[in-house]
Amino acid sequence: MTEDPHPSALLPEMLDRMFREIDAVFDGQHDKARRLGSYGWTFPMWGPLHFLTLMPEDVTVEALDTYFVEKYSRFRSKELRQVLRETVQSPWLLRWHPLLEQAVYAFRRRRYLVAVPALLLVLEGVLLDVAGQFQERVAVPRAAARIREAEGQSIVRAGWATVEGFVAGVFRHADFGASRPELLNRHWVLHGRDVPGWSRVDCLRLLQALHTISTLRDSRDWRVDPA
Secondary structure, eight states: OOOOOOHHHHHHHHHHHHHHHHHHHHTTOHHHHHHHHHTTOOOOTTSOTTHHHHSOTTOOHHHHHHHHHHHTTSGGGHHHHHHHHHHHHOGGGGGGHHHHHHHHHHHHTTOHHHHHHHHHHHHHHHHHHHTTOTTSOOOHHHHHHHHHHHOOSHHHHHHHHHHHHHHHHHTSOOOTTSOOOSSOOHHHHHTTOSOSOOOHHHHHHHHHHHHHHHHHHHOGGGOOOOO
16 A cells, blocks of 8 residues: 655645746736836835735825835834845845945934935945846846846746836936926936935835845845846
8 A cells, every 4th residue: 555645745846836826826917016116116025925916906106105104104113124124134235235224324314315315326236236237337227127037937027027117217217307207216316406305205115125126136046147
């Protein structure tokens, strides 16, 4: 009589099946993921895995702002403390730790006008670093797209798709002679064209983006090797 296999022997097959099923779900979520990013928010790494599938198709920027601001304010700011702690401690952000620590210090003291430009500098640097183009002159949105395209797992590509959508908005060309962009724009801020009225929401968006990037980069299974 053949004995039933030990449960541990079935674990690799079960995990493989689970990840294939998850990947199948996320295959159809990449456009939605980019839309989330274009509305100013990357995938919340502290949130449920199925966050994208739960997000309404007709969600608005205002609704997302309300959701994340409330989420970061409840339960003694549990999620915010996690984001700040893990971002500042991330080995992938080591190069920018002095700047990042001072940006977080300013953020905690509601000095948002100081924090936003600093966080934008970190965001630009880390994306080019992950893309393997740190020494090159390259458009940041293209670097983000390159990272997503290099990923094999659909669920990870969806995470990077939110980053891609986010930086496409933050780094998009915005004529200095036109109306002020509705969402934060790197060129307006760092070229001194914007009116310094950046808020806590702007900081939260940038901090969440850095947390998403560093968490995706930190995972051994999700590591992106430059082509």
